[in-house]
Amino acid sequence: MQTTEEHLRALMIDGLDGDAAAHAALLRQLVPLLRGFYRRRVRGADDDVEDMVQDTLIAVHTRRATYDRTRAFTAWLYAVARYKMIDHFRRVGRLRPIDDLEDYLVGDEFEASSIAKLDIDDLLKQLPPKQARMIRATRLEGLSVAEAASAEGVGESDVKVSVHRGLKALMTRVQGAIR
Amino acid sequence: MNTDDLIRQLSTDTRPVARNSVGWRLAIGIVAGSIASGLLILASIGVRPDLGAAMQGPSFWVKWGYTLSLSIAALMMTAQLARPDSGRLRGLWALGIPVLLLAAVGLLELARTPSSQWLAMWLGHSWKSCPWLVLSLSAPIFAGLLWSFRRLAPTRLRAAGAAAGLSAGAFAATVYCIHCPEVSAIFVLTWYSLGILLATLIGMLVGPRLLRW
Numbered sequence: 001m002q003t004t005e006e007h008l009r010a011l012m013i014d015g016l017d018g019d020a021a022a023h024a025a026l027l028r029q030l031v032p033l034l035r036g037f038y039r040r041r042v043r044g045a046d047d048d049v050e051d052m053v054q055d056t057l058i059a060v061h062t063r064r065a066t067y068d069r070t071r072a073f074t075a076w077l078y079a080v081a082r083y084k085m086i087d088h089f090r091r092v093g094r095l096r097p098i099d100d101l102e103d104y105l106v107g108d109e110f111e112a113s114s115i116a117k118l119d120i121d122d123l124l125k126q127l128p129p130k131q132a133r134m135i136r137a138t139r140l141e142g143l144s145v146a147e148a149a150s151a152e153g154v155g156e157s158d159v160k161v162s163v164h165r166g167l168k169a170l171m172t173r174v175q176g177a178i179r
Numbered sequence: 180m181n182t183d184d185l186i187r188q189l190s191t192d193t194r195p196v197a198r199n200s201v202g203w204r205l206a207i208g209i210v211a212g213s214i215a216s217g218l219l220i221l222a223s224i225g226v227r228p229d230l231g232a233a234m235q236g237p238s239f240w241v242k243w244g245y246t247l248s249l250s251i252a253a254l255m256m257t258a259q260l261a262r263p264d265s266g267r268l269r270g271l272w273a274l275g276i277p278v279l280l281l282a283a284v285g286l287l288e289l290a291r292t293p294s295s296q297w298l299a300m301w302l303g304h305s306w307k308s309c310p311w312l313v314l315s316l317s318a319p320i321f322a323g324l325l326w327s328f329r330r331l332a333p334t335r336l337r338a339a340g341a342a343a344g345l346s347a348g349a350f351a352a353t354v355y356c357i358h359c360p361e362v363s364a365i366f367v368l369t370w371y372s373l374g375i376l377l378a379t380l381i382g383m384l385v386g387p388r389l390l391r392w
Contacts, residue, residue: 018195027186054185059392061189063332065200066262079263083334087391 009073016064027057030077037081048088056084123170131166134159201261204327205254209350212323216316216354224312227360238362241284245367246356248277249375250349257324257346260339261331268338274345278372285364303361306370312358313374314381317344317351321382325389333390340386341379348378 008026015023034056038049059080067076120140124132137148138159145163149156197203220226233239252273259265292300303309324343333339352371361367 015193016196018193020190020193023193024186024190027189028183031182031186050182054180054182057182057185057189059332061192063263063330063392065196065204065330066332068262069198071264076262076264079334080332083263083332 005072005074008077012064012067012073013069016067016069023061027060030057030060033077034081037078038085041085048092052081052084052088055088056081059084123173126173127166127169131162131169134162135166135170138163201258201331204330205258205261205324208323208325208327209254209320209346210323211326212320212347213350213354215319215323216351217357219316219319220354220358224358226357229360230357233360238364239356241281241364242356242359242361242367242371243353245277245281246349246353246371249274250346250353252277253342253346253349257339257342260333260335260342261328263332263334265333265335278368281364281368285368288364300363301365301369303363303366303370305359305361306366309355309359309361309366309370310374310377313348313352313355313371314377315351316355317347317374317378320350321347321378323347328390329392332392336387336390337383338386339390341383343386343390344382345375345379347382348375351375351378 008029011022011026011029015026031053034053035049038052042048042052060077063080067073124135127135133152134148137143137151138145143151145156145159149159152159227233252270255270255273256268259268288300289297321343324347328339328343352375355371361370
């Protein structure tokens, strides 16, 4: 960690002195660091991650005058990265303020439905993946048999058979668990 | 755009950056804005005719001492908040010193004045216009600071906006001294400070919107 800090800081200072090669090297080496930083914080949205990485690289470049050479470079970098993440979600409007979130969490309903969802997930995991997908599509997501069939690229009878077999298998499993 | 292309494009524009470029940038914005405010005074309400004589006396320097020291303390806050990793603000207490000193001078003046004149001393001739003039004169300076911030990186936008508003207000009050004929310390302490406070408040309100980057 120490070596990364020292190394990046040296590149940054050379870049501030006008060394374009050092500056380019710095920006290239920041890419994996920033990707890691954002991936750890936003799961599953690779487009968002790459957007934020690029926004941060631009900011590191255009706002580099605000780096104080006597201070830690990575602290400065992650302060910029954190700001860019907040700004990104503010723009996309996906972050909800906590007091708003509470409305969603009110009461036992949320807890009960989350637990039910966990149970269903557990059960479906024990089925062959195809049967699980079909049950999910037709019984949980509310697709019609025809829609599920075309989404999966199979025949309608195939969907019906998979759902039927899957539900039957689940039934025996649940009953077995109760006895 | 591809990230590699982006990096290539960015690094073609690697100009050297001076060590204290944050300070320079803020100074340029402040000075340009203050000149604009000074010109605004010349073009509208005019310089007080006895400015030369007033500069010989103490009350002018009390006023200027107050506004100028407040300006410098505010600018120090602004410079800290212009960096992303500003952390805890250092020297926030320095803002209190000019206020306390001026209050002490004000009390001293009150003690030496018969109480029947206190109200006249407090309201002066221009208490109704003074805060508004200070606020109006702070607008060009705030605009100058917005220019400065275009290359800076505040992450606490509300605080940075307030600090920029405070700086703009305090410098505007400094410029306003070339017009204002008032002499008493409690006048300055109340009405100048009110104008500066309004500028701070507006800065705080618009900061999150205007300082985004």
